[in-house]
Amino acid sequence: PDVTLQGYTECLALFDGESTPRMVRIEDAKVDTKNTTLIRDILSPIAIETRIGSKCRLLQFTVHRGFLAKTFYVTNRTPNLTLLVRNEFNCDEYIHLTCVTKSKLDLDRSTATSLGVTTFYDDKSAYEYDVESSMLTFEEAKHFSQLLLSRYVNIVEIGGALAPITITDINSEISDADNATNSIKFKYKYSSHHFPITIDYGNNIFDDPFYRTFD
Structure with a gap:
C-alpha cells in the first residue's frame, strides 16, 4: 500500500x-x-x-x-475444458485445460406404478466427470490445484453459458524436479440436477451482420 x-x-x-x-x-x-x-x-x-x-x-x-x-x-488450440473460478482475491479467473474427460452416469431413482403407468420419483441421477490434465509446469499445477479448492467453480459450456459445479475429489501430486511430468486429476458434478448441453447452435441467428435467411 x-x-x-x-x-x-x-x-x-x-x-x-x-x-x-x-x-x-x-x-x-x-x-x-x-x-x-x-x-x-x-x-x-x-x-x-x-x-x-x-x-x-x-x-x-x-x-x-x-x-x-x-x-x-x-x-x-481450443481448450478441452474451461472453468471460471473465484480466486483468493475474490476475483473471477479462468482455467483453460487441455485434458481428457471421462463421464459416468450414476442412476439413483425410485419407480412407482399407478393405473398401469410406471414413473420415476426421488430422482437423484447425475453424471460424474473424471478429468486428467495434460502435462503442466510446477507453477501451473500448484496454481490450478489451489483454484479448484474455491467454493465458486463454474464450467463454461457451449455458447458461453455458465453452470455451477462441485469438485468432489482432487488428486494433485506435483514435483518441482526438472524432469517431473506434473498433471492434476479431479472429479466434479453439476451442483444442480443438470445434464450436459450437447446442442451446437447454428450461426447467423440474431448475429451481426444479419443475413435474411428466413425471409
Missing part, C-alpha cells in the same frame, strides 16, 4: 517476414496503490498485438507490476 508500481509488459512475438520470434517491451501506466488494496487488470492477446503496432503473432507475454510478474502463453 501507499506505493507507486512501475508497470510494463514483455512480449515474445513472431513478426511478419521474420523467421525468429523476438522480445518487445510495452510500457504500461504506473499503478498508484494509495487509495486501493486491490488492482485488477483485464488482459487480451489481441489488444497487446494492437499495442505492439506491427503485424505479428503473439506467442507469450509477461505482465510486470512492481516486483510481481506473471507469464501467459498464447496458443490457437
Whole structure:
C-alpha cells in the first residue's frame, strides 16, 4: 500500500517476414496503490498485438507490476475444458485445460406404478466427470490445484453459458524436479440436477451482420 508500481509488459512475438520470434517491451501506466488494496487488470492477446503496432503473432507475454510478474502463453488450440473460478482475491479467473474427460452416469431413482403407468420419483441421477490434465509446469499445477479448492467453480459450456459445479475429489501430486511430468486429476458434478448441453447452435441467428435467411 501507499506505493507507486512501475508497470510494463514483455512480449515474445513472431513478426511478419521474420523467421525468429523476438522480445518487445510495452510500457504500461504506473499503478498508484494509495487509495486501493486491490488492482485488477483485464488482459487480451489481441489488444497487446494492437499495442505492439506491427503485424505479428503473439506467442507469450509477461505482465510486470512492481516486483510481481506473471507469464501467459498464447496458443490457437481450443481448450478441452474451461472453468471460471473465484480466486483468493475474490476475483473471477479462468482455467483453460487441455485434458481428457471421462463421464459416468450414476442412476439413483425410485419407480412407482399407478393405473398401469410406471414413473420415476426421488430422482437423484447425475453424471460424474473424471478429468486428467495434460502435462503442466510446477507453477501451473500448484496454481490450478489451489483454484479448484474455491467454493465458486463454474464450467463454461457451449455458447458461453455458465453452470455451477462441485469438485468432489482432487488428486494433485506435483514435483518441482526438472524432469517431473506434473498433471492434476479431479472429479466434479453439476451442483444442480443438470445434464450436459450437447446442442451446437447454428450461426447467423440474431448475429451481426444479419443475413435474411428466413425471409
